[in-house]
């Protein structure tokens with residue numbers, strides 16, 4: 001069975017995956033604060049750049065905002081009950097910085113801290129491991145007004161925020177990530193303006209990326225100091241592996257360039273330097289690097305979080321002196337995001353990361369697909385065979401990478417539930433759980449049922465039925 005066989009609606013009925021997943025493998029699902037919480041103006045939360053960006057005409061699909069989103073702030077107990085029903089071993093969520101520090105620094109919002117306390121306790125009460133991400137793109141607006149990630153001071157503010165959260169949750173949360181996808185923060189947010197804060201100035205991009213990494217490096221010892229021994233600290237990067245359709249020089253150069261993009265953050269984290277040629281690719285100057293920055297940035301992490309959805313493919317054009325992306329790839333299935341479904345990419349990526357960087361552990365912190373789900377308005381079923389097939393095939397590919405030695409310790413579906421997909425608003429549905437936004441009713445999709453069944457069988461394989 002393969003994803004290419006996407007007319008096969010029986011796909012969810014079978015489980016033929018290898019049984020090579022380790023016993024204590026983390027099976028989970030992920031969300032992010034601004035995408036699910038809502039309650040944007042409640043209980044003392046300060047505004048973030050995403051509130052401001054989404055409220056700016058023309059920035060998001062039909063002007064959608066995260067003001068209500070999936071109302072997770074109020075419904076988190078229902079959502080934890082659904083996680084329990086699915087049998088999730090772990091839940092990756094992010095903390096809204098401006099909910100706990102409305103101005104980004106200074107006065108703490110006790111009600112905001114209390115929310116994350118309740119969320120963590122609720123998860124632990126159901127035996128679900130909480131994995132906290134400190135920054136999933138919702139920078140406090142007050143910090144953005146002082147330059148945001150262009151301003152080096154933001155990195156220091158982040159480290160203080162990290163310590164605040166570790167002091168509050170570090171006795172219970174043993175999995176932490178500093179950032180989610182620095183590439184998107186820098187490139188989409190400051191380089192092309194597709195995301196908040198909506199700046200389109202490539203000259204800012206290296207500096208933003210560097211300050212995001214610096215924030216990570218500054219936060220590590222602060223997190224370490226206020227969490228339990230054995231706590232796992234990491235960062236999540238997004239990777240889109242690049243492939244060549246031919247062996248022309250131009251194609252090889254295009255693949256190399258795309259691979260430098262994949263190394264942008266991983267090289268500093270694991271090798272303490274930026275890839276040669278990276279900033280020339282951007283057509284910019286390198287970032288301002290202070291003495292000691294690279295040592296901080298390459299401080300020990302316990303795992304690398306890997307987000308992967310798709311790949312890129314390049315081919316030579318004309319007389320072979322130029323190369324372009326093959327898009328669409330003939331015969332490939334594409335998701336609603338127009339991302340090519342390519343499970344082999346995850347396998348290749350995990351093995352490449354392992355060989356190139358020898359991280360102590362890899363966690364797939366996001367993988368999933370948007371498809372056009374429909375609900376009949378009354379039943380408890382949403383049929384999404386393409387998503388089931390996607391998850392099946394990507395999990396299978398991950399299993400093959402593990403069998404070949406990649407130290408993968410967990411996998412998180414993006415996403416637990418449908419949510420605010422950034423500039424795409426609510427038009428793209430990634431959830432294992434369908435959200436009817438008018439009523440906030442939740443319906444577990446067939447893919448959620450399949451994943452639940454898969455996790456239950458994994459559990460039984462290791463622990464007996």
Ligand code: FCB
Pocket residue numbers: 032035180181184238307366414421422430
């Ligand atoms: C990733 C983001 C996540 C979600 C998925 C589809 O880049 O980290 O919040 O939007 O894409």
